Amino acid sequence: xxxxxxxxxxxxxxxxxxxxxxxxxxxxxxxxxxxxxxxxxxxxxxxxxxxxxxxxxxxxxxxxxxxxxxxxxxxxxxxxxxxxxxxxxxxxxxxxxxxxxxxxxxxxxxxxxxxxxxxxxxxxxxxxxxxxxxxxxxxxxxxxxxxxxxxxxxxxxxxxxxxxxxxxxxxxxxxxxxxxxxxxxxxxxxxxxxxxxxxxxxxxxxxxxxxxxxxxxxxxxxxxxxxxx
Ligand SMILES: [Zn+2]
Numbered sequence: 001x002x003x004x005x006x007x008x009x010x011x012x013x014x015x016x017x018x019x020x021x022x023x024x025x026x027x028x029x030x031x032x033x034x035x036x037x038x039x040x041x042x043x044x045x046x047x048x049x050x051x052x053x054x055x056x057x058x059x060x061x062x063x064x065x066x067x068x069x070x071x072x073x074x075x076x077x078x079x080x081x082x083x084x085x086x087x088x089x090x091x092x093x094x095x096x097x098x099x100x101x102x103x104x105x106x107x108x109x110x111x112x113x114x115x116x117x118x119x120x121x122x123x124x125x126x127x128x129x130x131x132x133x134x135x136x137x138x139x140x141x142x143x144x145x146x147x148x149x150x151x152x153x154x155x156x157x158x159x160x161x162x163x164x165x166x167x168x169x170x171x172x173x174x175x176x177x178x179x180x181x182x183x184x185x186x187x188x189x190x191x192x193x194x195x196x197x198x199x200x201x202x203x204x205x206x207x208x209x210x211x212x213x214x215x216x217x218x219x220x221x222x223x224x225x226x227x228x229x
Pocket of ligand 1: 023024025026027028030057058059060061062
């Protein structure tokens, strides 16, 4: 499918074919319907290298902005590359409130880097967030976290070669400039592994102790009532 903007007829019907995307607002993988296009006369006058189009999420009706590179201008038509850049990416979510304060700050920034497709900035922030979390866990914290990550590798069935750079980012002791370069796929694994590590080390503990506290509270409330009845 090519996307063509015609000088007289505007966007040509091929664009009617809808785009499927994870919506940055509702998080649903939804169809996006065309909503707004640039004025063709202005595009032909200025001949920009990129053109922005607005789509509407079919699930939540929010506007989603996409940027397309121009493939070529001809007399009456401008053809766009099919690949587009999402100007707003879905935000990664996490139960941040269970993390130690420093870890929370660093991990939030790590996830912003990931959402912006800055995978190596993401990796550097993961190293900082992980290092801070080991200190927060106290003595033996790093070893405990390492064991959790080994379990995650086994559960996910990731081979050692693929996993080596992920381990290096999280547990390496070298300088920041020695961090391996990660691609999108490796960054995705790192994201899930670190989320799991934080879940096992902090969120699980926090959630469970809170839930048990609540149970105990109701038990003592009820027995108090029975005694007074
Ligand atoms: Zn949506």
